[in-house]
Structure formats: structure tokens, C-alpha cells
Amino acid sequence: MPTPTSTSPTAAPSAPLPAFAATAAKLRDTVLASSQAFDIVRSLSDEAGHRLAGSPGNRAAVAWALRMLPQYGLQNVRAEKAMAPHWERGPASAAITAPHPHSLAVLALGGSVATPKGGIEAEVIEAASVEAIGKLDKAAVKGKIVYVSTVTERAKDGSGYGKAAGARVQSASAAAKLGAVAVVIRSIGTDNNRLPHTGGMRYEDGVPKIPAAALSIPDAELLGRLLRTGKPVRLRLELAAKTHGEVEAPNVVGEVVGRSAPDEVILLGAHIDSWDVGTGAIDDGAGCATIIEAARQILKLPERPRRTVRIVLFNNEENGLGGARAYAKTHENELGKHIVALESDFGAGRVWSARYLGAPASRKLFLSITELLGPLGVEVPEIDARGGADLIPLRPAGVPIVDLLPDGTTYFDYHHTDNDTLDKINKDELDQAAAAFATFAYAAAEMAGDFGRVPDDKRAFR
């Protein structure tokens, strides 16, 4: 494996490179030297701001993409219809009222119902996890606010989030079954700022819907300390969230049309929507910029690659996957010719790991291409790719998936918070990611052969 600091394509390939390797290597180094990815995410996040489906920012972002993608040279730029739920946060407030008054930093979880006007005030009972809620006595929970104190562990691959996010998604219904009047969770995040992390939650059918909110981590720790004094702790919570009907929230698509096999598609995905906090610079402005820049640079090559590289800016990733489902439906008959799909939706860090999910026999081909990423410091472990959430609806069709995984060590410091802003993005790291996506996409669009289909037993998203 070449060292991460080398950028020479001849550094140490351990297998013969395919014929187009020289062009791919030059593309990679050109992107590193001339990437505009940071300007692209700056433009999107400064001009549209945050952009939850149904919001003015979401409409501004779609308009931005329809205006800018042609300027970046993309072909066949169009909006594709998709529907999304329309939820509005409204103001939120929370305070500890006993034993010592403290105002708390709080955000409603996405999809939460409102509290009654004037709020709810009740005694607090703690549970360390969703599972722990289930073990509480119904009598101890009835009429109380359940505080769920699950801790999110920091991890380069984001695995701490996967272990913790259930506390956000499932706590409300778990607590409501025992008669709780609301839930507040310790934010699913790894920082220590007074900025709560929002994110999606779900109500189970047939269970009363109770308000659900996230406290910032320092506030959650304060609440925990007061609970440990043994004195009754009371909390007041007021949420003014509103759930409306469905709303249009289109995907935006653009292409580098293949020169000889235009119906064979290399799909690069990211999502144009964001939560309604911060400016969505990291989640997922950075992903949009990564794939747009990759396409922009491929378009500047002397000739377009053999296959089509299709950019899809999915809408409504955050609270419904309406865009992803619409794409899979609209393009149902083309999915057999989707050679591979990649999504950039894990921040703006350096790509450090490439993972594959396709026909086992084609893994060799994948490995030969990833040789081109060695000079970027990308490892290729024997771990199946998972794809971003927007690729879930493609999985039943067996579309091969490749992950180019960014370093997520700090991702959950900012994820779904007001701190998700441009200043958190390091230009050099984002440029490296754009180089990785450009190189892989070009190679996949040019290579002889394909990755087959994902075996049936690996098509379910886990």
C-alpha cells in the first residue's frame, strides 16, 4: 500500500493497472490541485441555508442546483418529482424547575408532536437506553418525563452512532407504553457544546404519541448529576412542532453522458435537504459538493468516459427518504443497468476506506480500481459496503454499492446541530474526498466489465 502522502500513480500498485489508469491517476491529481468543492459547498450553504423538505431553504436549494449544475457543465440537468412529509419545528424550551432551576438547551426531535400550549411539567426518571426503559416499572414511569442517557461513542467509522441512534428513534414509544408524558434524550453526539442534536424519530402504531426532544450533552449531564443527588428532579418542556401534509420536494439530477454506453449508469448520490438547523454545510452540503466537483472534473477530461456518471441530489433524506424512493420508482426499469452506486453522506473528512458490495467474482475488478486510490491513503478492508440511506431503495434490485468512507471522527460533534456550518469544513480534506470520488467514478465508467449484482442474501439493509 503506498503511503498516504505520496501522490504518484506509480508508487506501489500491487496488481497490473487497467488501461485507463493513467488518465484516472491524472484526474485524481488534477482534482487535488484544482478542486472547487469548497466553493460549491460555500455557495449552497450560504445561499440556501438549512433546507428541510417543505421549507423555503429546500426550495432555494433545488433552485440553486437547477441553476448551478449547468454552470458546472453537467448535462441533462432536471428536477425529478418526489414527495416528502412536511414537519415544522417551531420554538422549543425546557427547564429544570427542581431542585435547582436551570434553563436547558433543547431541540424537538424530528417528527415529534407538540406539547400542549404552556408545556408539560413533570418529575423525571432516567433510563440508560431504550432497552432499559422497557425494564422500568409502569408505576414508576406513569405521568413522568423519561430521560434517556445513552452515550454516543466517538469512532472513525461512525459505529458509535449506529449503536446509540435507537435511543433517539424509539424512546418515545417505549416510554409512552409505560405511561410517560414525554421523553428527553441525551443528544446523539460526541461533543460537549450546548447545542442539541436533532434527528428523526418514529412513533409506533397504536401507541400514544408523546413529545420527544434532545438536550445538549452538557445539559443532559447536569440533569444526570441532579438525579444522582436523590432529590426529585422536575422538568418543564414546551414544543410547538407542527406536522403538515405531504409536500413536493424534488430530487435534482445531472449527468456526464457516457460516450459509448450512455445507458449504463455510475450513480453518485448525496442529499440536497438538511435538518432545519445550522446551514447543512457538512450534512450534506459537503456530500453534494464532493459529487458535483467529481462530475465537473470528469467533464473537463479530453473525452467523456464510456458510461454515464449520474449525479443525484436526493431530497428528503433526513425525514422520510421520499426522494430516494421516488428515484428508485422513476428509474425502476434502468436499475439493471446501474453499474454501481456511491453516496457521499458522512461529512467532509478525508476518505480513508473503500468498501465493496457486489458480485463476489467482481471484487478483483474493484480491487484493481482501488489501486488508484492508494496514493490518497485509502485502505481496502474486507468489509461489505453499506451505502448511504438514499441507496436503500436500490438494494432490492441488487445494484452494487461502493463506500468511499470519510474519516468520521468529528462528524458527530456537529451532526444535526446548529453547529453544522461551513467553518467546520477543511478544504484540503474535502478536496481529497472529491478526488477519491472522481477517480473511482471515472474508472468505473471506463472499465471493461462490471460488478454484477449483489447476491440475494446481501440485499437487505442492516
Add this chain to the structure above:
Amino acid sequence: MPTPTSTSPTAAPSAPLPAFAATAAKLRDTVLASSQAFDIVRSLSDEAGHRLAGSPGNRAAVAWALRMLPQYGLQNVRAEKAMAPHWERGPASAAITAPHPHSLAVLALGGSVATPKGGIEAEVIEAASVEAIGKLDKAAVKGKIVYVSTVTERAKDGSGYGKAAGARVQSASAAAKLGAVAVVIRSIGTDNNRLPHTGGMRYEDGVPKIPAAALSIPDAELLGRLLRTGKPVRLRLELAAKTHGEVEAPNVVGEVVGRSAPDEVILLGAHIDSWDVGTGAIDDGAGCATIIEAARQILKLPERPRRTVRIVLFNNEENGLGGARAYAKTHENELGKHIVALESDFGAGRVWSARYLGAPASRKLFLSITELLGPLGVEVPEIDARGGADLIPLRPAGVPIVDLLPDGTTYFDYHHTDNDTLDKINKDELDQAAAAFATFAYAAAEMAGDFGRVPDDKRAFR
């Protein structure tokens, strides 16, 4: 100089140690091993929360000190009357309304007037500093909101704050002289969180009072980027601040009464008030805990030191120095017997530098005492001590001042923000500071001789 990791009092003294050195060294090591400083700051910040003069938290903090200092063993615990201005923040909001809408994280500066109800909306003009405001054309400023973009540099000794804070204190009047309708500043801070830094500002007599607020640093940078596009940028600002009359905000005093010279005083100061954000854990709960723990440990020695060690928890440091002025007035006739004053009001970091301001002939005595701090890693540069703000009213009387300066590298990440909470404090660092204060205070209370008086030409606070 002994190495910072050594804790042996015999490691490398470069001059003969005074007779009480063995007791002082043992005290230092005992504090390191058994400090309760973290528990003290936890108790204060969790129970009283933030505590600006006039607020319920301020009264709770005074009650906390009157209840807890006797429990920590302190003698002669009492409140001493002091008056303070009473200012209430109320809600604040700000938004960029053109060319692209963005809501902004904003806090009123302390002492600001309110905007009219419904807010002010105006075009924005940028100035890089207070001085740069003065160079703007009156015609260009009239009717506008001035944005002051002064950057605070990170520095271990806090020097970046001193250079930048004028932008917070003076911008409103500088801009009002040219007809501005409001000012917003880039927060005086070194972080990149969406949490603005409040802090005191002053209106000049005879100049119209205009509203003044701080934007979080990411918001300020967004505003700067939009201004650099050349399009007119408009801002809406609404502040509901209220200025009331004066209010009682007493100091709390406690003592280790000297065994043979009780009228000679070693003053350890910190401030019990805080800004009305966060829980004031760092500013200045940590300082209160440092000096309380120092006194608590001195009280546990086999015999009390010769002189009195007096803890003063000053009130109203943040917005008036009413407590400091009251102390100097109340104790006017004793100041000649104040041997030395130290204040802990620069966070919870490790003490790394000891500085002296007293009679030049007594510097030798100071140096012999600071040998005891060598094992804590404390340097003794040839720089005059400045003291905390609460020591300013003692300076005309020539009371010697010693600084035990904590490492302030991260202090201005949290200073005056909602992020000033307990979780930011490292127990080991706070314990080291408590050990340094205990050791120095004990030695100064026991030593033969004194530090004389500060020379006349060094009594002014600069």
C-alpha cells in the same frame, strides 16, 4: 527549576528555603492528592446556575456561600453589603434578510439598550475594529447597522482578549457618533461554535445609545462572506434588554484567622457573580472553588498560619465592580495591612506562571516562596502582576499583587457563553491550581517580612 512532573520539595531549590517550607511543600502535595475543588465548583454551578447581580441565581449563590463556607471550616463568614447595577437580557433575535435569509445566533452585550419592539432592520456596513469605525464616512454609516469584525487571537496568557475586547466595549458609541442604528460584533472569543459571547459594553456620555449585540463566530463569518459578494446585506435585530435601578449584591467573606498576626491579611479573591449564560462554572466558579479549597486545606494544617488568609467572593465583577469597590471602601483602614492580594479569575487551567507587583526590594522574598511552586511547573518570569479586575480598587493603596496565572489557551472558547459549564473543567488542572494558591497563601501568611507597597508609578491599572 524542578521539572513539572516532580512533586518532591527537595528537587532543586536554587536558594535556601524559608523555615516553613517543609509544611508548605506538604500542604501542596496534600492538596494535589485530596483536593475537593471540583466538588465545590460542581456544587456552586449546579445549585445556583448563572448568577448576574440582581438575578435569582445571584441570590442563590450568596446563600450557597453563606451556607457552605462554614461547612468548609472557614471562620468569620459573612455577607458584606455591596450595590450593583441590575440589567436583564431578555430575548434576542437576529437574522440576515438579504441577499439570502439566515437566522443568526446572537446575544445582547451586557448593558445594551433594547431595540424598539419589532426590531431594527437595516443595511450592514463592516468595520474591522473600533478605530476603523472612526475612519468610515458619516454618510456611509448613517442609518446602518455596523458590523465589527475584530478577530480574537488564541494565547496562553490571554493577551488576545486584551487586544480585542475594545471592540465589544466601545463599538456602540463609536458607531452611534456616525449615525448608526445598531452594532453587532464578531464575538470576542476563540471558538467556532454557534454560541455568542456576551460581556460588558459602555456608552459614552452625550452619545446616543444604540443597541449592541454579539454574533457567534460562525455567524459573523457568514455575514462577512455575504458582504464580500458585494450585494447589499440587510440585518434584522431585536433585543428586549432592560436596565433597572441598583440592587444589593453582597460580597461573601470568610477567613482562616491568623494565629499571631490576625490583622495582617493575605487576600484571595474570586467572583461569585457570572454573566447570565451557561452556569458560570469556569467564570468564575472555578476561581471560587480554587480559593475556597486553598483555605479549606490550610485550615486542616496542625496550626493556623501566623497571618489571616481571607477569602473574598466578590460580587458584580462582570458588570460594575460594585463588590470590589465596596470591599475597598469597607476595609479602607485595613488596606495598609493587606500583605498581598491574589485573584483567581482566569479559568480552571493549570497555573504555569507566577508574577509579582510589590516593593522591588521584596522581590527576593517572592522568589524564595515561588520555589515551592516549582514542582507544580510554575515559571516566574520578570513580568509585573496585573491582578484580576476585583483588585483594581485596592491599587491606589499600594497593596502588593501576585498573579498565579492559569493556562488560558482554551479560556476564550467558553468565556461569557452558554458553553461555560462544568463539563469543560478538568479536575486535575483545577486541583493543581488549588495547590498553587494554597501553597502561596500559606507561605505568605507564615513568612517573615512582607512585600512592602507597590511603588507609586505602578499603582495605576493598565
